[in-house]
Amino acid sequence: MRIINARVKSYADLVDITIEGEKITSITPSIRRAEEDVRADDYDADSRLVTPQFAEAHIHLDYANTAGVPRENNSGTLFEAIEIWADRKAEGFHVKDDIKAKALQAAKRAAEHGVGFIRTHVDVTDPTFAGFEALAELRDEVRDWCDIQIVAFPQNGIFAYEGGQKLISDAMVAGADVVGGIPHLEPTRDDGVASVKWLFDLAEKHSAPIDIHTDEIDDPHSRFVEVLAAEASKRDMGPQTVVSHSVAMAYYTPGYMARLLPKLANSKVRFAVCPNENLHLQGLGFQGPVPRGVAPVKELTEFGIPVSFCQDSLNDPFYPMGNGDLLRILDSGLHVSHMLTAPHMENALSFITTNPAGNLGLPDYEIAENTPANLLVLDAFSDKGAVQTKAAVLLSIHNGKKVLSREPEKVDWNV
Numbered sequence: 083m084r085i086i087n088a089r090v091k092s093y094a095d096l097v098d099i100t101i102e103g104e105k106i107t108s109i110t111p112s113i114r115r116a117e118e119d120v121r122a123d124d125y126d127a128d129s130r131l132v133t134p135q136f137a138e139a140h141i142h143l144d145y146a147n148t149a150g151v152p153r154e155n156n157s158g159t160l161f162e163a164i165e166i167w168a169d170r171k172a173e174g175f176h177v178k179d180d181i182k183a184k185a186l187q188a189a190k191r192a193a194e195h196g197v198g199f200i201r202t203h204v205d206v207t208d209p210t211f212a213g214f215e216a217l218a219e220l221r222d223e224v225r226d227w228c229d230i231q232i233v234a235f236p237q238n239g240i241f242a243y244e245g246g247q248k249l250i251s252d253a254m255v256a257g258a259d260v261v262g263g264i265p266h267l268e269p270t271r272d273d274g275v276a277s278v279k280w281l282f283d284l285a286e287k288h289s290a291p292i293d294i295h296t297d298e299i300d301d302p303h304s305r306f307v308e309v310l311a312a313e314a315s316k317r318d319m320g321p322q323t324v325v326s327h328s329v330a331m332a333y334y335t336p337g338y339m340a341r342l343l344p345k346l347a348n349s350k351v352r353f354a355v356c357p358n359e360n361l362h363l364q365g366l367g368f369q370g371p372v373p374r375g376v377a378p379v380k381e382l383t384e385f386g387i388p389v390s391f392c393q394d395s396l397n398d399p400f401y402p403m404g405n406g407d408l409l410r411i412l413d414s415g416l417h418v419s420h421m422l423t424a425p426h427m428e429n430a431l432s433f434i435t436t437n438p439a440g441n442l443g444l445p446d447y448e449i450a451e452n453t454p455a456n457l458l459v460l461d462a463f464s465d466k467g468a469v470q471t472k473a474a475v476l477l478s479i480h481n482g483k484k485v486l487s488r489e490p491e492k493v494d495w496n497v
């Protein structure tokens with residue numbers, strides 16, 4: 083097929099994009115197309131923005147659509163959610179086919195909003211492995227329209243949960259793509275540090291990337307982010323290391339931040355930040371000015387450290403909202419980070435395209451000749467416009483295959 087009259091940011095003028103098989107085979111200026119050159123499978127973008135498919139760098143598909151069972155999260159806190167989740171597993175609600183059906187629903191919601199790549203964490207602190215097996219099957223079954231990476235995530239810790247180390251090791255042997263962790267949930271600070279080192283050893287053993295739930299707690303003394311950066315530097319694994327959440331950074335003193343930021347930049351670690359969910363979870367019960375518990379995205383970005391905005395949860399004990407729509411997450415993330423200024427808005431889509439693609443290690447993630455045809459036509463003409471109007475995805479293509487299309491919204495006025 084061919085997408086004509088497309089606005090691609092790396093080209094000054096409108097272009098025609100030809101897709102053959104799984105690849106983009108040519109990109110040519112639209113102005114050079116002869117008037118009689120009309121093809122049946124042409125899609126006229128009509129000057130609209132064409133971007134790579136969105137990449138969701140942090141979601142929990144195994145938790146999706148489980149809110150309310152076995153009970154509601156009445157305090158709204160992260161730690162009540164973790165308890166509810168443990169009860170759910172203990173009380174027999176955690177069943178493979180059910181998890182898979184609910185996760186498929188969530189993945190489809192995300193795809194409808196233009197997502198073509200997902201990194202999902204999967205709780206492996208469960209001897210039945212129901213969640214892991216459900217998502218491993220899903221990963222194969224949706225390959226046609228979405229690439230899924232599975233993070234072996236020990237929700238209850240590798241030391242705090244009996245047998246945690248063996249479970250996460252088994253998950254890596256069974257085909258998980260990425261090593262996860264949760265150092266701030268381990269019994270002590272020392273255990274947390276030990277867990278980070280142990281998880282890096284495991285990642286090295288499997289030549290796998292690493293993506294750690296880091297300091298997701300309203301506690302300025304939780305400082306595992308510096309441990310991660312130090313390990314990543316020592317082992318030369320920075321680009322394969324993702325710091326997820328890192329909300330405690332929102333509470334660090336300026337003095338500590340001044341020392342930390344250069345270390346993070348030198349280590350080359352990347353970030354995955356979930357603004358909507360952490361706005362909901364963090365700062366509950368605080369008196370006076372309420373901290374909002376989102377990592378300092380603006381400072382990280384201005385230091386050249388790549389940050390991705392991600393969904394995290396979708397209708398589960400941790401977070402009652404969420405519909406897989408990364409433009410919505412991007413909107414909140416830019417607001418809470420005070421990044422609505424022109425220079426940041428010009429590249430706003432990088433938080434849900436190139437930055438997460440880097441987290442996922444996606445090769446050839448760009449709109450260029452001889453790259454895989456994974457792209458979207460958005461009902462917008464610029465990054466800012468896409469965020470401002472929460473632009474609809476009019477066309478989504480994954481490896482050359484048309485996944486879905488949508489008519490531009492048309493409003494009929496009666497007055």
Ligand SMILES: [Zn+2]
Binds near residue numbers: 140203394
């Ligand atoms: Zn998470």
